[in-house]
Amino acid sequence: MSKLKQTYNSFYAKFFLFDDRFVLMTAGAVVGIFAGLAAVALRLSLATVLEFLAPYRQYAWAFILPGIGALFSFLFLDKVMREGAGHGVPEVIYAVSRRGGLLRFRSTFSRLISSFLTIASGGSAGPEAPVVMSGSAIGSNIAKFLGLNDRQRMTLVGCGTAGAIASIFHAPVAGLIFSIEIILGEWKFVNIIPIAIAAVAGAQVCEAIIPTKELFQPPPFSIFTGDILGSIGLALFTAVISVIFTRTLRKVGGLAKRTPVSPWLRAMIGGCAVGSIGIFMPMVLGEGYHPIMEMVGGTFPMAFWLIFIGIFLKIFVTAITLGWGGSGGIFAPCLLIGSLSGVVFYKAMMFIFPNAAVTSEGAYALLGMAGIMSGVMQAPLSSIFLIAEITGGYEAILLLLLVSSISSTLSHIIEPASFYFKDLIERGEFMRPGTDARILSDLSLNEIIDTNYTAVSENMVFREFINIIRNSDRNHYPVISDETGDYLGLVRVSNIRKYALDPAFYDMIFLNQIMDTDMVTASVDDNLHDVLEFMETFNIDHIPVVDHHRFSGMISKARILDLYRRELIMQTNIQ
Amino acid sequence: MNYKLLHIFRNTPFGRETFLQSLYFCKKINAHPVVYIPKTDKFLMYFSNDVVQVNLDNSFLAFPDTAHEHVIALFDEAGIPPRFYEPKDFTASTLPDISSQFDYMCSPRSISDRSSKIGLGLLGPKVRRMIKQATFPILIASPVFKAWKSISVFFGGSSNAMNALVLGLKIAIASGFPLKIYTVLEKDSEEVYRDMVRGSELEELVDQYVNEWCFYESSGFDRMLYEVPHDSLIVLGAYGHGVIKEILLGSKMEYIQSTVTNNLLVTGPNCRISLK
Numbered sequence: 001m002s003k004l005k006q007t008y009n010s011f012y013a014k015f016f017l018f019d020d021r022f023v024l025m026t027a028g029a030v031v032g033i034f035a036g037l038a039a040v041a042l043r044l045s046l047a048t049v050l051e052f053l054a055p056y057r058q059y060a061w062a063f064i065l066p067g068i069g070a071l072f073s074f075l076f077l078d079k080v081m082r083e084g085a086g087h088g089v090p091e092v093i094y095a096v097s098r099r100g101g102l103l104r105f106r107s108t109f110s111r112l113i114s115s116f117l118t119i120a121s122g123g124s125a126g127p128e129a130p131v132v133m134s135g136s137a138i139g140s141n142i143a144k145f146l147g148l149n150d151r152q153r154m155t156l157v158g159c160g161t162a163g164a165i166a167s168i169f170h171a172p173v174a175g176l177i178f179s180i181e182i183i184l185g186e187w188k189f190v191n192i193i194p195i196a197i198a199a200v201a202g203a204q205v206c207e208a209i210i211p212t213k214e215l216f217q218p219p220p221f222s223i224f225t226g227d228i229l230g231s232i233g234l235a236l237f238t239a240v241i242s243v244i245f246t247r248t249l250r251k252v253g254g255l256a257k258r259t260p261v262s263p264w265l266r267a268m269i270g271g272c273a274v275g276s277i278g279i280f281m282p283m284v285l286g287e288g289y290h291p292i293m294e295m296v297g298g299t300f301p302m303a304f305w306l307i308f309i310g311i312f313l314k315i316f317v318t319a320i321t322l323g324w325g326g327s328g329g330i331f332a333p334c335l336l337i338g339s340l341s342g343v344v345f346y347k348a349m350m351f352i353f354p355n356a357a358v359t360s361e362g363a364y365a366l367l368g369m370a371g372i373m374s375g376v377m378q379a380p381l382s383s384i385f386l387i388a389e390i391t392g393g394y395e396a397i398l399l400l401l402l403v404s405s406i407s408s409t410l411s412h413i414i415e416p417a418s419f420y421f422k423d424l425i426e427r428g429e430f431m432r433p434g435t436d437a438r439i440l441s442d443l444s445l446n447e448i449i450d451t452n453y454t455a456v457s458e459n460m461v462f463r464e465f466i467n468i469i470r471n472s473d474r475n476h477y478p479v480i481s482d483e484t485g486d487y488l489g490l491v492r493v494s495n496i497r498k499y500a501l502d503p504a505f506y507d508m509i510f511l512n513q514i515m516d517t518d519m520v521t522a523s524v525d526d527n528l529h530d531v532l533e534f535m536e537t538f539n540i541d542h543i544p545v546v547d548h549h550r551f552s553g554m555i556s557k558a559r560i561l562d563l564y565r566r567e568l569i570m571q572t573n574i575q
Numbered sequence: 576m577n578y579k580l581l582h583i584f585r586n587t588p589f590g591r592e593t594f595l596q597s598l599y600f601c602k603k604i605n606a607h608p609v610v611y612i613p614k615t616d617k618f619l620m621y622f623s624n625d626v627v628q629v630n631l632d633n634s635f636l637a638f639p640d641t642a643h644e645h646v647i648a649l650f651d652e653a654g655i656p657p658r659f660y661e662p663k664d665f666t667a668s669t670l671p672d673i674s675s676q677f678d679y680m681c682s683p684r685s686i687s688d689r690s691s692k693i694g695l696g697l698l699g700p701k702v703r704r705m706i707k708q709a710t711f712p713i714l715i716a717s718p719v720f721k722a723w724k725s726i727s728v729f730f731g732g733s734s735n736a737m738n739a740l741v742l743g744l745k746i747a748i749a750s751g752f753p754l755k756i757y758t759v760l761e762k763d764s765e766e767v768y769r770d771m772v773r774g775s776e777l778e779e780l781v782d783q784y785v786n787e788w789c790f791y792e793s794s795g796f797d798r799m800l801y802e803v804p805h806d807s808l809i810v811l812g813a814y815g816h817g818v819i820k821e822i823l824l825g826s827k828m829e830y831i832q833s834t835v836t837n838n839l840l841v842t843g844p845n846c847r848i849s850l851k
Contacts, residue, residue, distance in 0.1 A: 082617050082630045084667025091667055098664065102626040104619075144624055429664060446676075484656060485577075485605070524676055525663055548609050548658040550577045 021193065024152060028159040028194030031142055032201030035135030035163030039202065040209045042112050042127050042134075043168055049120035050286055057122070057282060063275030066285070066321070069121020070271030073114040074264055074325040081110040087125075087322055087329050088133030089420050092157065092183055095140070097424065097431045098441065100150030101157040107137035114327035122278055122285040123271060124317040125328020128168055132329070135164030135202075136183070155191050158184045162195045163202030169215055170206050171389035175199035178382040182420060186433040215289065215390045216296040218366060223399060224357045231399045234345045234364065235371055235406035241341050242375020242411045245315050246419045249330070252316075253323035267325025274317045274326075281306075284314045288336035295339040295365040296391065304347045311340045330419065334376050335369045342368020363396055371403045375411035378418035380404035439567050440528035440560075447563055448528065449545055449553035455480045456511055458488050462499060463506035469493060476542055478551040479515040487551040489515035490544055521546040522555060531555055578606035578678035580714070581660065583613060585635045585683060586642040589718070591649065596716035596838060597681040598653040599723075600808075604749040606679060608650075611660040612642045618662070618671045622708040622845070628670075629701055635683075679840075680705075681714045703828075706813050706843040712742055715832060715839040723808040723838055726754045729831075731761070732768055735812025737775060738842045743810040744777070745850055746840070747784045755807075756781075756788040757799050765790050780850075796827075800834050810840045 056062055077083050083104075084091075088111050095103050111130035119125050139160030143153035158179040166175030176199045180187055256266055278285040283302075294300040302310065318333040346364035349356065366387050373383035384400045417425045424430035431438035455478045456465060468477070477491045489512075496514055499505040520538050522531045524547045534543060535557055545552040582597040584590060594610075601608045616631045643659075650657040662671035682702050706713055728743035730736045740756070747754040758768050768790075772781050791799045803809060813828040832839055842848065 082628065084617075084670035094666060099621050099626065099666075102621055102624075104626055104628055106628075147624065427665065486656070525674060547577075548579060548607055549656065550579070550607060552577060 020152060021190065023146065023148070024155055024159075024190070024194040025197055027142055027146060027148075027156055028198040029201045031135070031139040031156050031159040032163030032166070032198030033205055034138045034142075035131070035160045035198070036167035036202035036205030038108070038112060038134045038138065039127075039131040039164045039167035040206055042116060042131055043206075043210070045116055046120055046127060046287065049116075053120070053122070057278070057285070060279065062122075063272055063279055065271075066118075066122040066275040066278065066326075067268045067271035069117050069119075069123055070267040070274075070321065070324070070326040071264060072121075073117035073123075073327045074267035076117060077110060077114040077327060078263065081106055081114070083107070083110050083114075087327065088129045089182070089329065090423055092133055092136040092161065093420060094424055094429060095136070096154050096157055096183060096185075097438070098429055101136075101140050101143070101154035103133075103137040103140040103157070105137065105141050108134055108141060111327060115329070118271075118321065118326040118328050119287055121271070123274055123321040123326045123328065124284055124286070124288070124314065124333055125321050125326055126287050126330060126332025126334075127328065128165065128331035129329020130327070131164035131168050132161050132183075135160030135162075139198075154184060155194055158191060158195045159198035162199040163205075165202075165386075166199040167202035167206040169386060169390045170203055170210075171386055172196075172199035172203040174382060174386035174389050175202060177385050178379070181379045181382050182377065184433070216293050218296045218362045218391050219298065219360070221360045221363045221395065223359055223363075223396060226356050226358045227363075227399055228402065230345075230349055230356075230358050230364070231367060231402045232406060233349070234342060234367055235403045236410065237345050238338065238341050238368055238371025238403065239375050239407045239410035239414070241311060241315075241337065242372050242407065243414045244312075245318075245330075245334075245337060245372070246376055246411075246415055246422075248315050248319045249322065249419060250422070252319035256323045256325070263325055270320045270324025271326060273320050273324075277313055277317050281310060281313055283310060283336075284317045287332040288314070289332065292335055292339045292365070292369075295343050296362045298360050298362040298365075300343060300361075300365075304344065304351075307340050307344050307347070311337055311344065314340065330376065331373075334373045338369035338372030339365035340368070341372060342366065359396075363399075366391055366396060367399055367403045370400045371407040374404040374408035376419050378408050378412055380408045383408075434571065437527075437529050439564060439571065440532070442571075443528055443560075443563050443567055448555050448559060449524075450556065450559060451553035453478055453551075453554060455551060456491065457482050458510070458512040458515070460511045461507060462509045462511070462514070465491070465511055466500060466506065476544070476554060478544060479511050480551060484549075486549040487521075487544065487546045488512065489517035490519050491515050519544065523547055524552055528560060532557075532560065578604065579658075580606050580608045580679040580681060581673070581677040582608050582610050582681045583629075583631070583635065583683060584610045584642060584646055586612075586638045586645055587634050590634070590683070591645070592719045593681065593683050593716045594646070594649055595653075595720040597714065598649065598655060599720070600679075600681070600714055600838070601655065602653060603723075603752070604746055607658055608655065608681075609658045609660045609677070610646050611662075611673065612639075612646065614639070615669050615671065617669065618673045619666050620673050620675050620705070620708075622675055622710065625704075625708045627701070627704050627708055629673075629705070675710065678711050679714055680709065680711055681716060683716070703813075706828075706841050708845055709843050710845055710847050712810075712840050712842045712846055712848070715841060717836050717838050721806065721836070721838065723752070723806050725752050725804055725807040726750070727803050727807040727809050727837075728754065728756050729809060729811040730756050730758050730768065731812075732758075732763070732771055733812060735842060735844055735846075737771070737812075738846055738848050739810050739812040740772070740777065740781075741848045741850060742840065742842055742846075744780050744784055745848065746808065746810065748850075752808075753786045754784050755786055757791070757803065758788065759791045759793060759796050759799060761793055797834075800831065803835065803837065805836065807837055808840060809835065809837045810842070812842045812846075 111133045115130035136157045139156035143156040161183045162175035162179035165178050166172040283291040314337050342364040346361045370383045370387045374380045383404045388394050475493045479488045521544050541557045543555050597608045613635050620627045647657050664672040726747050
């Protein structure tokens with residue numbers, strides 16, 4: 001047994017520890033495969049149940065189906081899995097941003113099941129955010145199993161995301177870009193290779209199980225000069241719709257929190273409301289891939305006004321589904337709203353300029369998808385490559401670039417934070433790699449605090465104190481209460497010169513008479529960014545850290561700068 | 576000393592008894608209890624390589640209007656200034672992140688997925704998981720307040736047990752209470768265990784603070800538990816096994832805590848104890 005262990009250790013040291021890229025590449029492939037399997041499982045189970053329930057949706061009582069689905073989804077998540085609310089992607093971004101990519105093991109399957117219940121019953125949500133959460137949690141837990149460090153763990157979280165997106169859309173490049181653009185936020189060689197491998201592994205798993213390559217297959221189309229102007233117009237339209245979508249999602253979610261109804265009943269009411277709308281307009285139910293296929297293929301039968309109303313109904317039902325207790329993502333709803341917007345815009349354009357030389361309705365549906373995704377997620381590259389890949393062609397790449405860049409820029413001007421980041425930014429928890437806040441948050445407080453300080457008693461006579469400073473090189477001395485051990489104040493050597501130079505004071509004064517009690521203090525729970533702001537505001541170089549009234553140590557500006565430099569060098573040296 | 580103990584307060588008579596244990600523990604070792612009054616029935620603790628979600632039962636959310644007032648009254652009774660913990664970060668709106676920068680934590684027994692079995696003395700997977708990941712020792716208080724007057728270290732010779740011995744010495748130094756070591760001889764002789772202590776540079780402290788070192792034959796485990804004084808704080812190391820290992824192999828930790836009524840102080844494999 002011990003020989004086997006020795007052989008394993010020697011192999012591990014020679015192969016993996018030779019260069020951690022091997023570890024990440026191998027683990028990335030494994031993560032990609034598992035994330036791909038999770039995505040395929042959700043996709044196939046959704047297709048099966050949606051097909052099974054399709055004949056029943058024509059009945060009036062079917063409005064209750066999404067209500068039941070949302071109820072079970074909520075109960076599963078809240079009572080069985082005991083997971084917090086939310087659709088998952090911000091939680092993954094938070095984990096990467098603040099917690100070194102740590103995710104709970106239960107997240108590998110909890111969102112998959114709860115989203116399955118919501119979407120399969122007819123709730124308007126997408127399966128992509130749950131698979132992103134699942135894939136990321138798989139990556140995080142594999143990293144945990146292998147005992148990898150924070151940086152490697154974050155890369156594997158990115159691998160999970162890439163594998164999941166690549167698998168569910170059969171779009172490896174989009175998976176890679178989404179993972180880097182949205183989740184990790186940094187383009188680094190050390191990340192790109194394992195994530196690319198994971199994306200390929202995820203896509204291959206999907207292809208092995210579901211041989212059809214592209215999710216949507218548009219007919220071939222040609223691009224004309226008139227399409228440039230058409231694309232600009234469409235970008236403006238989709239930017240506005242994106243902002244409406246983002247704001248409605250947040251408003252309806254906020255309204256749900258203020259509604260004095262128990263959460264499970266709220267989920268049921270929301271689901272039934274979605275089901276009621278779905279009776280009159282079934283295309284707004286579920287993830288909406290089927291109507292998208294029709295629109296991309298140019299065979300969508302609905303009239304202009306119905307499609308126009310459909311955009312807002314889809315926005316509304318998605319907001320109700322996700323805000324009132326259902327589970328799922330906004331990716332697929334974005335695609336449907338985008339394709340509806342594209343078709344509406346095309347029809348309006350054709351009505352005003354009937355003889356305009358422009359490409360087909362299907363192409364505008366594609367451009368609309370890119371426009372809405374770019375506007376809502378403010379991630380133009382992900383949108384461009386996703387649309388190009390899921391339709392199997394790059395014919396419209398120039399127009400995709402145009403629509404995505406204009407739409408994301410405009411929506412960024414109106415709504416500075418994307419849907420994924422907004423909550424985190426409001427809570428001050430969104431930190432991208434390489435930024436000051438992130439580097440400071442990566443520094444451990446224990447590294448910063450200098451605990452090597454001699455505490456002095458409040459009732460100490462000054463003469464005794466003089467003896468202490470004579471044998472010490474410190475300039476600050478925390479004063480502690482004799483009775484409770486609490487921190488009372490600080491004696492700064494620079495402030496006591498007049499007493500020190502006059503021996504008459506030596507036996508006259510006690511430290512509680514000369515200590516500085518007004519000095520601002522920091523707590524161990526404060527982040528370093530706040531501590532630095534304290535220092536700037538009060539123009540001080542040292543700050544005592546007082547944790548629950550106890551003196552914990554001192555933080556000095558010089559030490560922060562020193563460790564900041566070290567951390568910056570370490571982070572930027574990683575190739 | 577500047578140690579802090581995290582206590583999750585439950586505003587019920589049972590919760591009060593547990594809090595009294597924390598207060599007593601802190602007074603004896605000159606630490607400070609910091610109370611967290613939960614507003615949600617779950618919270619997260621991020622450790623270096625894992626994130627542990629603690630699921631509380633509903634009794635932790637009972638009578639929120641009087642919780643704060645009851646805590647202050649108990650603090651006053653103990654003569655300790657009240658300290659509260661307010662989480663700043665949230666993974667999701669219902670999942671506060673609780674700092675893992677504490678020196679001790681009091682684990683109410685019902686931090687468990689299987690709260691129906693708490694009466695039977697089961698620890699539950701959550702406590703085990705916390706023990707496994709925590710960098711601080713976890714106090715498992717007896718069901719009713721019970722002042723301890725001595726310290727008993729269960730020393731089995733593993734690295735965890737060595738950690739427990741260091742912790743026991745630390746508590747003995749701080750509290751001034753007598754310390755006894757209890758060892759069940761598995762395969763080795765008494766001398767092997769004594770050599771382990773000699774090899775760990777603890778010999779001087781052990782000579783100074785340990786009153787007695789009791790050895791038992793491997794079949795004498797139950798007798799050892801019976802002979803540990805009822806008013807002694809038991810300090811022991813635990814591994815935090817997974818569920819499968821637990822079912823297959825059983826757990827001494829589980830057995831001890833369901834057999835004795837003493838307060839337990841448990842060190843896990845990631846626990847860092849320093850005598851400084």
